[in-house]
Amino acid sequence: MGIRDYFPIWEKLTLSQQERLTACAVNKCFKKGTILSNGTADCTGLLLIQTGRLRAYILSEEGREITIYRLLDMDMCLFSASCLMNSIRCDIMVEAEKDSTVWVIPAEVYKEIMEESVAAANYTNEVMASRFSDVMWLMEQIMWKSLDKRVASFLMEEAALEDTARLRLTHEGIAHHLGTHREVITRMLRYFQSEGMVKLSRGVVELIDQPRLQKLYEGNKM
Amino acid sequence: MGIRDYFPIWEKLTLSQQERLTACAVNKCFKKGTILSNGTADCTGLLLIQTGRLRAYILSEEGREITIYRLLDMDMCLFSASCLMNSIRCDIMVEAEKDSTVWVIPAEVYKEIMEESVAAANYTNEVMASRFSDVMWLMEQIMWKSLDKRVASFLMEEAALEDTARLRLTHEGIAHHLGTHREVITRMLRYFQSEGMVKLSRGVVELIDQPRLQKLYEGNKM
Numbered sequence: 533m534g535i536r537d538y539f540p541i542w543e544k545l546t547l548s549q550q551e552r553l554t555a556c557a558v559n560k561c562f563k564k565g566t567i568l569s570n571g572t573a574d575c576t577g578l579l580l581i582q583t584g585r586l587r588a589y590i591l592s593e594e595g596r597e598i599t600i601y602r603l604l605d606m607d608m609c610l611f612s613a614s615c616l617m618n619s620i621r622c623d624i625m626v627e628a629e630k631d632s633t634v635w636v637i638p639a640e641v642y643k644e645i646m647e648e649s650v651a652a653a654n655y656t657n658e659v660m661a662s663r664f665s666d667v668m669w670l671m672e673q674i675m676w677k678s679l680d681k682r683v684a685s686f687l688m689e690e691a692a693l694e695d696t697a698r699l700r701l702t703h704e705g706i707a708h709h710l711g712t713h714r715e716v717i718t719r720m721l722r723y724f725q726s727e728g729m730v731k732l733s734r735g736v737v738e739l740i741d742q743p744r745l746q747k748l749y750e751g752n753k754m
Numbered sequence: 755m756g757i758r759d760y761f762p763i764w765e766k767l768t769l770s771q772q773e774r775l776t777a778c779a780v781n782k783c784f785k786k787g788t789i790l791s792n793g794t795a796d797c798t799g800l801l802l803i804q805t806g807r808l809r810a811y812i813l814s815e816e817g818r819e820i821t822i823y824r825l826l827d828m829d830m831c832l833f834s835a836s837c838l839m840n841s842i843r844c845d846i847m848v849e850a851e852k853d854s855t856v857w858v859i860p861a862e863v864y865k866e867i868m869e870e871s872v873a874a875a876n877y878t879n880e881v882m883a884s885r886f887s888d889v890m891w892l893m894e895q896i897m898w899k900s901l902d903k904r905v906a907s908f909l910m911e912e913a914a915l916e917d918t919a920r921l922r923l924t925h926e927g928i929a930h931h932l933g934t935h936r937e938v939i940t941r942m943l944r945y946f947q948s949e950g951m952v953k954l955s956r957g958v959v960e961l962i963d964q965p966r967l968q969k970l971y972e973g974n975k976m
Binding site for chain 1: 812814815816818820822839840841842843844846868869870871872875876878879880881882883884885886887889890891892893894896897898933
């Protein structure tokens, strides 16, 4: 399978544009835990995910993290190519959350195509709007949902992504995703356990009452 | 002055595109306090600011607000035209923060132009990336800056926008901007007053020590 099978608007590109992508995009494998992009400092290129999972997050001066979105098969990461647009002024880190195979498209090649092709430019607009909407959703969560709801929501999302109720997660890891401290997460998970919603063992959180976690997350909407 | 003098990439449009914009964009005045857009429910159109100031914010179920960005002369608001893109899934409210004169461009007209013109599509990309960066900045503030720093930063920003150290602001109003409660803001402003940084009177916050507010905001960077 080549990049043509993964690039969403392939058919709308000209032959010359297709040839440039085929010639310049590099298929790379990244081990779980590899940092693919370090924010505006480097301009790694656009990342088009073939298999695996990437995580985009921001990092505070004190080293706290918060996950802003995940990228799955056929998703495209723009913020690893901050030199693509003048108006990208935010530092977004990207790491491989699983072993991943990714097409890396050089920013200058994509930029050239985006300046020629109205289809590519508008596809980029849709990607950007989609990420913007993800971030707005997250902002609402942070501002207006209490942490118990955010932890419940995170566990349910993980269970869906991994397709299992037995999640390999450390308390430290959950804290990183949610921008808080390990101790806070440990306290919350113990509360969930005492309520019979999860079962904790070393490096594992098992969801044993998903309907209640769901209900907790949805809160007063029920 | 017509829309040609305010639309940023006018010269890059074809004559036909320019004619459609001139014919379809409506110049409207909005009194301070008017809600121009209510999120995804309506699709007001793109707003191009001639004079005045708009405020984009989100609203919780309980009626709490948080300001996400401001729009000044020649800025363009995309999120008042949520039907422009499928991927816009967030509800952003837009209100006139001052009496404002605005060009309202119907979403379907802009969409048509964006699908024809690579310049318009890429301009839209830059606007989107710029708003995305604003929101990421705000997220970092919320996650990692304490409220005293956020209030100091907000007051300094207002002073710059209004070009005065004597700000007409209610505590309720500041709370709305920052997504918190009036009581919390009142307590913080009284603390600032006791420290000699501001002077409070009815409906007015006067900044009397801007260098210290600046220093407070910048925190341990100093």
